[in-house]
Amino acid sequence: MIPYWQAPSLKLGPLTIEPFGVFVALGIILAARLLVRNAEKQGLDPTPLADYAPWGVGIGILVGHWVHLFFYHPEELSKSPFQILKVWDGLSSFGGLLGGIIAAVFFFRARKLRFNDYADVFALGVVPGWAVARLGCFAVHDHPGVRTDFFLAVAFPDGPRHDLGLYDAAVLFLFTGLLYALRNAGALKGKLLPLTAVLYAVSRFLFDFLRATDRAYVDARYFGLTPAQYGCIALIAYGVWGLLRRSPGGAAAPPSPSGTMRAAR
Known part of the structure; x- marks a missing residue:
């Protein structure tokens, strides 16, 4: 059995740094670096990814808070009419994922870039970053499960x-190892993102059945399922579609003399 230990907050004068926020920040930094590194390895221009990062993070945080507020804990709307703007007061990781997807759709379309060219890069960067961020959930134990031995x-x-933050982080690290092994073997090229969607959605769907229902502050259920489980169904549908569809043709533009790619405008 794992001892219960909660990471302490760090006081810097009037500023309080919470351990959850530290892990989330580390996860974002790791994901951003891996996005750029893997884009360069695949001969893609990393500039659009660097430009996308602040939009993906910002919109991800906003939508993540709204999903937490409107779907998981709508009772919190009674606290204040400004609750929808207090993004630090509750965040859904699935909502953050949705926000990042929305940002990516509009960003890549505005830049006239094909998202599919960068799909593997996103899988190889986001999954390990998400795993680190999930360690923040474990550090504060904010996803307690049912009683167990x-x-x-x-x-x-x-x-x-059960501690669902720990379990989620563990499977995400396992998926990271699998994705990099497939990348190194040259297998499922162009299919790593839909594969990730299926793997994570199945694991998360099952894990959510272990979430506690006997505590004062628990996730809302709709017809017996959490909001994330409905999101998992959509992710599985996308993943299966992505794995079965034929990869579109076309190759990336050749590298410029400086060794980097020219951004498609």
Whole structure:
């Protein structure tokens, strides 16, 4: 059994740095660096990814908060009419993913770039970054599960429980290893993102059945399922479609003399 230990906050004068925020920031930094590095390895121009990053993060945080507020805990709307703007007060990782997807759709369309050219890059960058961010959930134990005597249970103050933050981080690290192994083997080229969608959606759908329902602050259920589980169904549909569809033809533009690619405008 894993001891219950909560990472402390860091006080810097009037500023309080929460451990969850530290892990999220580290995850974003890691994802951004891996996006650029993998784009360069695939002979793609990394500039659009660097330009996309602040939009993806910003819109991801905003939509992640709205999903948390409107779907998981709508009772919080009664706190204040400005609750929809308090992005630091509750965040859904699935909502953040949705926000990042929305930002990517509009950004790549505005730049007249094919997102499919960068799809593998996104899988190889976002998954490990998401895994690190999920360690923040484990650090503060904000996703308690049902009571259990499983050997990976965390000794919560009210008894041993599954810790979904730990489980989510663990499977994301496993998926990271698989994705990089496939990339190095040259397998499923152009299909890593839909593969990721299926793998993560199946694991998350099953994990959400382990979420606690006997505590004061629990996730909302709709017809017995969490909002994330409905999102998982959509992700599986996208992933299966992406794995079965034929890859469109076309190759990336040749590298410029400086060794980097010219951005398609």
